[in-house]
Amino acid sequence: MDLLVKLYDLPDPAPVLKKLRKRGIDVRRALAPEKNLVVDWVRGSFSKAWACETEVAFSRLPITCFIAVDDGTVLGFACYDATCKNFFGPTGVEPDYRRGGVGAALLITSLLAMAADGYAYAIIGGVGPVDYYKKIVDAIEIPRSTPGIYRGMLA
Ligand SMILES: CC(C)(COP(=O)(O)OP(=O)(O)OC[C@H]1O[C@@H](n2cnc3c(N)ncnc32)[C@H](O)[C@@H]1OP(=O)(O)O)[C@@H](O)C(=O)NCCC(=O)NCCS
16 A cells, blocks of 8 residues: 655654664665666565666666665665655665664655655555554555555566
């Protein structure tokens, strides 16, 4: 299902970003020269479909993909304005790095970028972990949004 998030009422990302920086993890917008590396990593760690969406994020300027990096290695990513305008996602974190704040840092940073672009609300499309989005950004379910825009998608 799809979720709706208020972009004018987001949590402060500073504490989680500071915590990650202490562990040597940076969250930042991806650079164009990193496209192949990031897209290949998304394809290998997640799926071909998410790699396609990440490529679209890299085709925009500024690039609508944030990454988490530890010592030259990408360990998490989040895209927006990739599947549809106003959509957040896809996003993912390497299994060994989960439950440490990386996903939340990528999510809040991306949503703040969407707010800066002028959106008032974001849609998180085709969500898996609904409770995660409810917990971090107080997302609410959009009624009758399954399968939403993904109806009839080739796979
Ligand atoms: C969903 C995902 C991105 C979360 O990344 P993460 O780095 O583990 O998230 P965080 O550590 O920032 O989690 C923040 C909080 O949400 C909670 N949380 C994390 N994953 C959760 C889940 N699947 N369901 C419910 N709560 C979750 C954590 O317990 C944490 O709470 P805490 O701060 O009190 O400990 C990661 O689990 C992932 O890559 N999953 C596979 C891909 C996926 O499903 N992507 C989303 C598609 S819509």
